[in-house]
Amino acid sequence: MMRVALLLAVLIVGSTGGEIAITHGMKSTGEPERLRPRELLAFLARALRSGWFWVGVPLMALSFYSLLVLLSWEPISLVIPASALSYVVGTLGAKYILREDVSPARWIGVVLVCAGVALVAAG
């Protein structure tokens, strides 16, 4: 039980941490001028040169491998609903690390989405 909780924490912190690092990298890359293939390619090349992107990728890989290990221990109907907690953890990260302004409406929305994903995944 303890090791499941621990690995679940690694899964959630890894995926949200990775996405937060990538978001930070993308914000400093700046948005592409236009969404045309050439501008988009130049934009992606800029993004891949951002150090934050390469902080995010191993964190997401770590999260992916913890998911695989968890799935080998516990049924999928437990693992995926539990990982829906990452919506709430991600929003906390967005608020305190990325300094995004999470309004009450957005919070309520996130909590509903989290509960909804847990129910859908539980089947």
Next chain:
Amino acid sequence: MGHELRIRIKTLVMILAMVVCANAGDLMLKRGMTQIGAVEISAVGLRHAFTSTVTNGTIWIGIVFLVGFMVSYMTVLSWADYSYVMPAGAFGYALLTLLAVVFLHENVSPRRWVGVVLICIGVLLVGQTRPRTTEVVAREVAA
């Protein structure tokens, strides 16, 4: 067209692209792996699985869709909040359930319907907030 409205539409289009690519990618991987058959966890089994996946066209179509997902995700995060895009992307779960009912005539449990309704209300609530709440960082101008 107003600046705010333009950002909203642009964000919506990218989130739709994300959801479609992620679902199509997963579907193609699933279909490709079904063609390959169950993978045996042994040195020979894994080597066989590796060669059959890299030579399977359906798997490659799946990978292209998943790359498309990553590109649209990264692009939308360059202007929109993480706390806006992440919950909005959950719309995919609701969409997948609806597609399963309409096209595959799957039976969906009441619990799952409640989940779909919660996701839809949640996404609508998040969707009507401002997509970007942080300052635009001045981009370094190449000298």
